[in-house]
Amino acid sequence: MNLWLVNHYAILPQQAGGTRHYTLARELVERGHQVTIIASSFDHTTRMELHIPDGAPSRLEVVDGVRFLWLRTPPYEGNSTRRLWNTVAFARKVLSLRAQDLGGRPDVVLGSSPHLFAAWAAERLARRHRVPFVLEVRDLWPRSLVDLGNFSEGHPFIRWLENIERGLYRRARHIITLLPGAGEHIAQKGGDPDRIVWIPNGIDADRLPPPEPPTPKDAFELMYAGTHGLANGLQVILEAAERLQNRPFRFRLVGDGPDKPRLVEMAARMNLTNAVFEPPVPKSQIPDLLREAGAFLMVLRDSPVFRWGVSPNKLFDYMAAARPVIFSVNTPLNPVEAAGAGVTVPAEDADALAEAAIRLLSMSPEERWRMGLRGRKYVEDNHNLNRLSSRLESVLKDALDSR
Known part of the structure; x- marks a missing residue:
């Protein structure tokens, strides 16, 4: 099978962010398929041009047998109109691709x-x-x-996008969703329920080191590692840090995103001495970074969009690191609760977040370690991308066979 996989923000393990498609593609290649990932050469996390340094319009690169076709797109900063233009430019370049550009016609x-x-x-x-x-x-x-963006449902732009959404659902041979409860929404918008398959985000088991208990430190480290964006609602972490200013806690916010400058300024105004901001690290270095934490923070804004569940890469990286997770997301589909791997609190509730941190600190190291190991086992059993690739292969083969 010759698969063309279009994902604007696909990355390599040497970059910061999620490597879902690289991992799934690598597994498909090992099973004898050819996979080309078509992505932008402009890195969404660092806002830098990484893959086409010579000014060419595109570049083909092979990594672990996976072919990456990098398409040059215009740079942007933050959530500006230039970012919107970047998405349009990428779509236009995808539309212009010819079979000879990639060595032959795709099968799917x-x-x-x-x-x-x-x-x-x-x-x-x-x-x-x-x-x-x-x-x-x-x-x-x-x-x-x-x-999340406070657009009206009747806004012409929203109605135009909804027409695109409905058309995609109707014309897709199969619909893969990362969100466990999204099937209901997709069916309401015209998707065939029999064609919907859940393949969540997860971990790359081949690159995962064995679990190790944390090294004792003077302060209990609570880490957030991921995007600093609108949906994340990281202000609540700073508010919880302010409440715990005189206790033995240290908050580490690792990553980048459009909301980071505002958060850094907010922390300065609050005179926080127990919260630090750190730059993003490549995906390949995430396991070593996460070992330094005592527990993790999984926070999102209080929004009805999460009623269909969540599937952030960082959550499964957290659980794979065998550390407790404070889960602050209002969703009925809670992996941390299902695994018994942490503490759940309401979204955007700084008091509850601070109390959860105190609760974890009051536990014995052995109790926290057992909690972390339950999370590790849960992702190994349910979110191992090396195994989930079999589900993807079945979907693709069925699409091909039913052509």
């Missing part, structure tokens, strides 16, 4: 939706080559813009 095209334009371009590409199209739903667009 998979389009991922960190935004709808990339998935729409992938569907058009599949239609042009007369091959099956498989849609991967990462976030529910445009619902997220309504619930």
Whole structure:
């Protein structure tokens, strides 16, 4: 099978962020398939051009047997109109791809939706080559813009995006969703329930070191490692840090994103001495970084969009590190609670977050270690991407067979 996988923000392990598609593609390659990941050369996390230094429009690179076609797109900072133009430019370049650009016609095209334009371009590409199209739903667009971005449901831009969304659901041979409860929403928007498959985010077991208990420190370290964006609601971490200013806690916020400058300024105004901001690290270095923590913070804003569940890469990295997780997300689908791997508190509640930190500190190291090991076992059993690749392979083969 020759698979073209379109994901605007796909990255390599040497970059900071999620490597879901690299891991799944590597497993498919080991099973004899050819996979080309089509992505932007402009790194979404660092806001830097990483893959085409000579100014060329594109570049083909092979990593562990996985082919990456990097497409040059315009730079941007923050959530500006230039970022919107970057997404449109990427979609236009995907539309212009020819079979000879990648050494032959695809058998299946998979389009991922960190935004709808990339998935729409992938569907058009599949239609042009007369091959099956498989849609991967990462976030529910445009619902997220309504619930998190304060757009009106009747806004012309939202209605236009919803038309694109409905069209993608109708035309996809199969719909892969990362969110465990999103099938209901997709069916309401025209997706065939029999074609919806759940393949969540997870861990790359081949690159995972064995679990080790944390080294004792003077302060109990609570770490957040991930995007500093609108949906994350990281202000609550700073508010909890302020409440624990005179206790033995240290808050580490690792990563980058459009909201980081505001958060850094906020921490300075609050005169926080127990909270530090650190730059993002490559995915390959995440396991070593996470070992330094005593516990992790999984926080999101209080929004109805999370009623269909969440599947952030960082959560499964946290649990794989065998440390307790404070889960501050209002969702009925809670992996931390299911695994018995931490403490659950309401979203955007700084008092509850601080109390959860105190509760963890009051536990014995052995109790926290057992809690962390339960999380490790849970992700090994349920979120191992090396195993989930078999589910993806079955979806792709079924799409191909039913052509």
